[in-house]
Amino acid sequence: MAHIYIYSPSGAVRDKAAFRRGVQRLKGLGHEIEIDPSALATWQRFAGDDATRLAAIGRAAASGADVALITRGGYGLSRLLPALPYRALARAVRHGTRFVGFSDFTALQLALLAKGGGVTWAGPALLEGFGTAEASGPDEIMLACFGDMVSQTGEGTGWRLPAADVAALEASAGRRRSPHLVHAATLWGGNLALVQSLLGTPWWPGVEGGVLFLEDVGEHPYRVERMLAQLLHAGVLARQKAVVLGQFTDYQLTPHDRGYTLAKVVAWLRSQLKVPVLTGLPFGHVPTRVLLPVGAKVDVLIEERDALLLWGHQH
Known part of the structure; x- marks a missing residue:
């Protein structure tokens, strides 16, 4: 082996x-x-x-x-x-x-x-x-x-999209009817806090036209939104072909939130972007986690409620 x-x-x-x-x-x-x-x-x-x-x-x-x-x-x-x-x-x-x-x-x-x-x-x-x-x-x-x-036989991964994602895609004029959402875009990202921390440093990858995937752990929805907002206001998110959100886990809502959930953060993000925002990627601080080739060229396909992230063979 x-x-x-x-x-x-x-x-x-x-x-x-x-x-x-x-x-x-x-x-x-x-x-x-x-x-x-x-x-x-x-x-x-x-x-x-x-x-x-x-x-x-x-x-x-x-x-x-x-x-x-x-x-x-x-x-x-x-x-x-x-x-x-x-x-x-x-x-x-x-x-x-x-x-x-x-x-x-x-x-x-x-x-x-x-x-x-x-x-x-x-x-x-x-x-x-x-x-x-x-x-x-x-x-x-x-x-x-x-x-x-x-x-070196893996060619991609797939997951089931939430209904809200499908509705947002159908409402987007950019999707039209093609299942091919993204073609040959650089996959990059990882932990949201670490991605945000590199912005403005010499180690920022500066990927444009890419597929940005994000996850985090122990971050309340308002802190997730604040980090996303910095990437948004810096123009990073609008310059991607898609933003894919993985798992955001181990946080505690409080009575003060009054319905302010992670789903509300995602809805707000979609209202600010023309770029497709997909959720549910099985990646993050969770047991069920796929492996993703950071820096590889990928395609994103949507077939009904199934999202496919494809990269072919990476050697």
Whole structure:
């Protein structure tokens, strides 16, 4: 199967049992696992100080592995952006290493995209993806998508659109009757807070005419709206061909909200844009998560209530 290099570029691994479970499950799938020497390092809230984590990223890039998989997200990559080994990362991508992660990993993915470093994969981390304590084990859809990525046979993903999405598309003059919503657009995005944090920095990828996908965790709808509003007012959203919203989880509405829900945020966003806004993408801080090739060219098709995100083979 695959040679998988496991490293920690962001937060410290506190759950050692989940780490061990994840490693054993990947071995059980037939993969060869190589663990970075500082994968379990700790310094403050980080997996080692900045120099330690930069060295780990460098070793992942030099590993020659088929897959370089982060242990977890958290926080830590933003402060490393000026010093990341972009050339080594880009060279590793060209030579076939698939860098996989999500959440805080968005910062590295988009910075590398800004530097022309090639396609990386938004997908699981070791702990929450493979080290889950659930008796049923890792999510079957996530495992299937990971297997497709490893074998380089995955060509896309699909999901069922909410009725509100279909109504909005039908009301849009731009859709007409063609099921082909978007053709050959760059897929980019990730965690909304991390995407927003890069705006105006040297590591902003500046993608225009792309498909922007977004997710987040622990962010109340008003904070989600505020982050979307910054991207909107900066002109980022209007310059895309589509905005695709994944899962926004682990927040608590209060009596003060009085009906102000995430659905209201989406409705407001649609009122501000001519660009199609799709929801329900199975991606985020949830067990059922597809893998997405950040930086790849994709098509978006709508067939009745089914949305299809297609990218063909990514090598």
